[in-house]
Amino acid sequence: MTSAQPAARPASDFGASVPAHGPGASLSAATFKELFRGHPSGVAVITASGDDGPVALTASSVASVSVDPPLLIFSISAMSSATPAIAAADTIVVHLLDADDLDLARLGATSGVDRFADRDAWAPLPTGEPVYRDVRAWVRCAVVSRMDAGDSTIIAAQGLQATIAREAAPGEPGDALVYHNRTWHRLGEHSRIA
Template sequence: MRTAAHSSAPPRAPHAFGASLSADEFKALFRGHPGGVAVITADAGAGPVALTATSVSSVSAEPPLLIFSISARSSAAATLARADTVVVHLLDAHDLPLAQLGATSGVDRFADTSAWARLLTGEPVYRGVRAWVRCAVIGRMDAGGSTVIAAHALQSRLERDVDPGAPGDALVYHNRTWHRLGAHSRIE
């Protein structure tokens, strides 16, 4: 996967641009930038993994593509580096317990066998979430201490739809806390 759409030149090393922000400065910037919450699951043959992410973003409707990133420090990183397919669960406020589970280190995220199942294709999927999409991984790019994964949407299920213009019940992560978007947060 190329980093520039119309360039065949190799990307420049970060040090070629001069001094960069410190990790603390960069984190402070993004604490004030809310992100939608998702849980990503996969199984590359050694058992299911899950993690909570706020980096999921749609890229293209035709073909249906999305991206997300995972930290190399994540316990799920090795599995996601090998998985051919993933399931991205797009959460709302009703799914907060799942978001918290995926964000908690050192726990078995699949201990409650009533909370998840396997799709016919083998991927682990959590039950009752707002929506999920099964994707084929089409590209990976190392980016600092993370990996950016590009995926092609293959199959989805929408449990709780939101009408266009309606506030919904979106779950977002902002300034190190969970928030619910709703009619109270709408600005016109």
């Protein structure tokens, strides 16, 4: 005995659609940005030691991809002044931020500033990479792969060393910093829905 399958609904029933025009056509940059403005993401600052000194940038694209080996990925835009040094580095540090680290997130996202002017805010590791002090967590990584993707570079890196200063208990929201719709947000008990 087979059960009847419900009739498939046309895609037009699933909400507004912005079609690409013609075979092989692509969404516009504006439409693609609009898609992801509604998709929240965690916030990180990536640092490396470059030929001209330390560099940093804020990224909202960090994701874990494997625990054995411990691998993460992130993308960096060609528009960032820090991109050449980070893309060329053999090792980098990924700072995983919470709401207490908002000032650092803003610093890494601001163009034209010296992100290392405050010598009390960071220190080089014995291996040379700059690490910001008092962040929620950081992980030193070896870069294992790079891939050009449009106007960005995707980097895969393997975790080598980590420090966790502030961690939420399992199942607790902690004080996560999230970037959503061009603004910073704090996750907490008030944002829990299930």
